[in-house]
Amino acid sequence: MADTTNPQFPPLEKPPYHVGIIMDGNGRWAKMHGKHRIEGHKAGTENLRRILESSVEFGVKMLTIYAFSTENWKRPPFEVMGLMKILEDVIDRELAELNKNGVQLRHIGILEKLRPSIRKKVLHAIDMTKGNDRLVLNVAFNYGGRQEIVDAVKCVIDEGIPAGQITEELLSQHMYTANCPDPDLIIRTSGEFRTSNFLIWQAAYAEYYITPTYWPDFDKAEYYKALQTFSQRDRRYGGRNE
Numbered sequence: 001m002a003d004t005t006n007p008q009f010p011p012l013e014k015p016p017y018h019v020g021i022i023m024d025g026n027g028r029w030a031k032m033h034g035k036h037r038i039e040g041h042k043a044g045t046e047n048l049r050r051i052l053e054s055s056v057e058f059g060v061k062m063l064t065i066y067a068f069s070t071e072n073w074k075r076p077p078f079e080v081m082g083l084m085k086i087l088e089d090v091i092d093r094e095l096a097e098l099n100k101n102g103v104q105l106r107h108i109g110i111l112e113k114l115r116p117s118i119r120k121k122v123l124h125a126i127d128m129t130k131g132n133d134r135l136v137l138n139v140a141f142n143y144g145g146r147q148e149i150v151d152a153v154k155c156v157i158d159e160g161i162p163a164g165q166i167t168e169e170l171l172s173q174h175m176y177t178a179n180c181p182d183p184d185l186i187i188r189t190s191g192e193f194r195t196s197n198f199l200i201w202q203a204a205y206a207e208y209y210i211t212p213t214y215w216p217d218f219d220k221a222e223y224y225k226a227l228q229t230f231s232q233r234d235r236r237y238g239g240r241n242e
Contacts, residue, residue: 006057009224014231015059016184020206021051022066022198025190025214032214038082043216045086049094052103054220055135058227062136064108064183066198070144073113084118087141091121095128102134108176109143138180145200148176152201177202185230187223189215207233 023044030040048065055063068083098105105125114122122141152174156166172178182202186195191212195203209226211218 009058009220012058012227012231015227016207016230017060018062018064018181018183018185019055019060019227020064020066020183020186020199020203022186022188022196023048023215023218024188024192024196026216028190029214029216037079038086040216041083041086045090047216047218050220051218051223052098052101052135052137054223056101058224060135060227062138062180064138064140064177064180064199066140066143066196068109068141068143069197070110070142070147071197084115088118088121091125095125098125098137099129099132102132103129104132104134104136105129106136106138108138108140108148110147111142113142136180138177140198143176143198145195145197149201151176172201175201182206185209185226187211187226189213189218 026040026044027037028040029043030037033040052063067087072083073080095105105128107122107126111119111122149171152171155174156170161170177199180202182204183199183206185208186199186203186206187209188194189211191210193210199206207230209229211222211226213222
């Protein structure tokens, strides 16, 4: 069999299993190009396709994207409506192809606040792709890290679990991401140095990679650079490597 290795992107020695991405900079990208903000969000959505394809090629098994936070409801109504429409359009347009390519879709966050028609489509997408295992895509939509922790504590209280039996492992099993491994790498585009309430419980020992590139321009080469940087880091989890 011929060698199909891409010389531009040689296999990574230690690719991260789980990558989280804070997809930031759509609005500033739009402004830079003289476009409306919603056009920036559309460009960001288009970019996701190539990042999914690159994740499979580079050996990433799980990808969690920050698509809409619980704080994003504070944005102007027309922008919120536009983001909801983009989510609905993406499901309609991309679901069959994602399923064909072995992508398993999951949702983390609160679905109840979304329109019933969107909730129905999200749940259908989750059910349709649940048997796929080539890449797991967690979509954090209407998600907030602090709210996730609050909800986990409420579940523990509702189950009547005594305080003495509460452990980190128990709380982890009550998070939206139950049964998912913690992220190895968190990527933030647009150059901002903050976590923005994203996976604040799960990312306690994640490596962070910040790039000034706006999300619509975060291409395959930029992604590979982030993964390559991760593979060169020494993760000690609070301990020490001799």
